[in-house]
Amino acid sequence: MSPRVRDASGSAEASLADLLGLLVDEWSLLVIQRLLLGDRRYRDLHAHLPISHAVLTSRLRRLEESGVLIHEAHDYAVTPAGAGLWPVLLAMWDWERRWGADGASLPVPRHTECGAELRPNACCAHCGEPVVFGEVDVEWGDAGGWAVSLPGARRRPHARVSPSGSRVWFTPEVFAVVGNRWSLAVVIGALWGMRRFRDFHIGLAIPPAVLTDRLHLLTEAGILATTPSAARADWWDYRPTPRAQELALFFLLALGWAARWWPHTREVLTVTHRRCAAPLRLLLTCAACGATVTGASVRVDSTIIPLPHHSPAASASPTPGES
Ligand SMILES: [Zn+2]
Ligand SMILES: [Zn+2]
Numbered sequence: 001m002s003p004r005v006r007d008a009s010g011s012a013e014a015s016l017a018d019l020l021g022l023l024v025d026e027w028s029l030l031v032i033q034r035l036l037l038g039d040r041r042y043r044d045l046h047a048h049l050p051i052s053h054a055v056l057t058s059r060l061r062r063l064e065e066s067g068v069l070i071h072e073a074h075d076y077a078v079t080p081a082g083a084g085l086w087p088v089l090l091a092m093w094d095w096e097r098r099w100g101a102d103g104a105s106l107p108v109p110r111h112t113e114c115g116a117e118l119r120p121n122a123c124c125a126h127c128g129e130p131v132v133f134g135e136v137d138v139e140w141g142d143a144g145g146w147a148v149s150l151p152g153a154r155r156r157p158h159a160r161v162s163p164s165g166s167r168v169w170f171t172p173e174v175f176a177v178v179g180n181r182w183s184l185a186v187v188i189g190a191l192w193g194m195r196r197f198r199d200f201h202i203g204l205a206i207p208p209a210v211l212t213d214r215l216h217l218l219t220e221a222g223i224l225a226t227t228p229s230a231a232r233a234d235w236w237d238y239r240p241t242p243r244a245q246e247l248a249l250f251f252l253l254a255l256g257w258a259a260r261w262w263p264h265t266r267e268v269l270t271v272t273h274r275r276c277a278a279p280l281r282l283l284l285t286c287a288a289c290g291a292t293v294t295g296a297s298v299r300v301d302s303t304i305i306p307l308p309h310h311s312p313a314a315s316a317s318p319t320p321g322e323s
Pocket of ligand 2 (some may be wrong): 111113114115116286287288289290291
């Protein structure tokens with residue numbers, strides 16, 4: 001992806017909850033994706049996304065307020081912070097391809113440097129070692145805590161079919177997990193050690209009826225697995241499955257993105273690679289050739305499902321607004 005980048009503007013005080021909120025809102029990510037692919041004009045965005053004017057306008061405003069895009073006259077463009085989202089998008093895409101019901105039918109990303117299908121591995125920028133979920137420590141600052149850092153409740157988008165009948169290129173199952181505030185909270189809680197109903201209920205301040213519902217849905221979806229509790233015969237422990245553990249990469253990339261562009265979010269929590277004791281900064285490397293993946297070295301093999309308009313490779317020469 002070769003985004004055209006402009007300076008970030010204002011919005012230095014976006015909270016971690018606001019920023020994570022952008023990343024668990026499918027429409028916001030689709031708008032960012034279109035901008036990264038080269039769309040500039042409002043009418044291009046509207047033409048390429050199965051989205052109402054009201055929803056598109058509200059998402060553009062929210063993204064601008066957060067400092068992810070800027071708007072001049074009739075042109076929209078991602079800021080450097082918006083351009084910095086590509087690893088998060090790539091991680092979501094990879095998760096969907098691995099675990100989603102329709103994963104096999106999604107477009108295939110390729111690494112231009114070696115030509116192989118791109119499977120990103122996450123490595124520590126400090127020590128270079130692969131980052132394993134169990135070797136990452138997350139610690140809250142004085143003002144931190146999942147309950148205050150998770151995005152606020154929003155309605156999930158539901159339409160995933162464009163007016164022309166082609167599917168929007170994205171990741172529905174990721175959003176089945178993270179597109180709901182409480183599901184997201186429970187998954188993160190489980191990833192970082194919560195096991196029992198009471199842990200989630202108290203630690204995340206989730207109402208019991210909602211928690212029961214979410215635990216059931218996440219277990220059915222294969223994100224959590226239950227085992228009998230050692231404490232009492234009629235209790236269950238909820239553990240994250242490998243599917244959930246691979247989602248941790250998405251969260252870590254999202255936290256790293258926020259910390260990179262909004263330094264005040266580093267005060268909310270610190271993320272440390274236990275193996276080298278350095279603050280965690282993730283690099284994505286290509287599983288085939290081992291090289292560090294850059295946004296410009298990802299292209300889409302769209303022979304399976306054509307992208308809505310043009311591929312990231314085509315965006316190297318940005319589409320004029322008058323297309
Ligand atoms: Zn390290
Ligand atoms: Zn490669």
